[in-house]
Amino acid sequence: DMQMTQSPSSLSASVGDRVTITCRASQNIDSYLNWFQQKPGKAPKLLIYASSSLQRGVPSRFSGSGSGTDFTLTINSLQPEDFATYYCQQSYGRFAFGPGTTVNIK
Amino acid sequence: EVLLLESGGGLVQPGGSLRLSCAASGLIFNSHAMSWVRQAPGKGLEWVSTLTDSGSSTYYADSVKGRFTISRDNSKNRLFLQMDSLRAEDTAVYYCAKMEGSGSYTFGGYHYMDVWGQGTTVTVSS
Numbered sequence: 456d457m458q459m460t461q462s463p464s465s466l467s468a469s470v471g472d473r474v475t476i477t478c479r480a481s482q483n484i485d486s487y488l489n490w491f492q493q494k495p496g497k498a499p500k501l502l503i504y505a506s507s508s509l510q511r512g513v514p515s516r517f518s519g520s521g522s523g524t525d526f527t528l529t530i531n532s533l534q535p536e537d538f539a540t541y542y543c544q545q546s547y548g549r550f551a552f553g554p555g556t557t558v559n560i561k
Numbered sequence: 562e563v564l565l566l567e568s569g570g571g572l573v574q575p576g577g578s579l580r581l582s583c584a585a586s587g588l589i590f591n592s593h594a595m596s597w598v599r600q601a602p603g604k605g606l607e608w609v610s611t612l613t614d615s616g617s618s619t620y621y622a623d624s625v626k627g628r629f630t631i632s633r634d635n636s637k638n639r640l641f642l643q644m645d646s647l648r649a650e651d652t653a654v655y656y657c658a659k660m661e662g663s664g665s666y667t668f669g670g671y672h673y674m675d676v677w678g679q680g681t682t683v684t685v686s687s
Contacts, residue, residue: 456623489673491606498656498677499598499606505662505671542606546662546672549620550596550608 457481459545459553467561472533476556478526478543487547490519490528493555494539502541503528533558563587563676565657570681577647577685583640583657583678591615591635594660596674597642599653599683609655610642611666620666625651647685654680 458481468474478488486506491499501510503519506526516531530537538560543553569581583595597609610631611620619631630643640657658677664670 485669487669487671491674493606498679499674500677501673501675504673504675510675544606544608544673547669548667549622550598550611550672550674552598552606552608555605 457484457545457548457551459543459551461541461543461553461556463556464554465557465559467559468533469561470533470535472561474530474533474537474558476528476541476543476558478521478528478553480524480526480545480547482547483523484545484547486522487545488519488521488526489544489546490517491542491544491552492537492539493542499542530558563659565659565676565678567655567657567678567681570655570683572684572686573647574687575648575685578643578645579647579683581642581644581655581657581681581683583642585638585640585659588659588676590633590638594666594672595631595633595640596658596660597631597640598656598658598674598677599651600656600680601650601653604653607653611660612640613666618666644683647683649685652683652685654682656680 488506490503493499540557596611612631628646658674662672
């Protein structure tokens with residue numbers, strides 16, 4: 456079965472920082488990779504689909520890259536509203552999510 | 562604006578059944594595949610099931626296969642999840658989500674969940 460891992464599991468950052476989150480698939484998934492943001496008590500929100508396509512309405516400080524097994528979500532100039540948990544998800548076969556990365560305020 | 566509203570959650574005993582419903586508005590419902598995703602308390606997201614736009618193809622996570630059944634009524638813009646033989650580990654918030662994208666569901670496709678409901682809570686406990 457397809458396994459998704461994320462690193463780090465959590466990080467602390469300050470407003471204005473550049474943050475990078477990594478997602479790794481257990482096998483080649485081409486560019487079939489999505490990223491979501493979730494805040495406590497709220498539904499997930501789609502940020503990036505197909506590895507690097509920005510969802511309509513999502514700020515341009517969010518970007519995604521990668522293909523094959525290794526992927527990255529980058530947040531440029533972290534804003535107060537960006538403190539949340541981020542999940543990657545593959546759409547190669549079924550829709551497994553990664554375990555999540557929590558971005559905390561330093 | 563596309564809106565999804567889940568209902569049907571509640572407290573059920575182990576071995577029992579529950580039927581979740583998701584009412585959709587603001588979209589051409591029969592043009593979109595739909596999914597259920599759940600989140601156990603304090604845990605991450607877990608994909609549960611996906612149903613194609615026509616309802617002809619269904620996909621399930623191994624953890625629910627044979628116990629859960631996804632279905633839809635395109636005439637009423639509703640998605641359902643029939644949950645049988647419930648276990649304590651099925652306790653979670655259940656979200657319905659609208660799908661976008663294209664391609665295969667089993668060998669690579671650019672599918673993504675672009676609109677989510679607010680979730681309904683299912684608690685399995687004696």
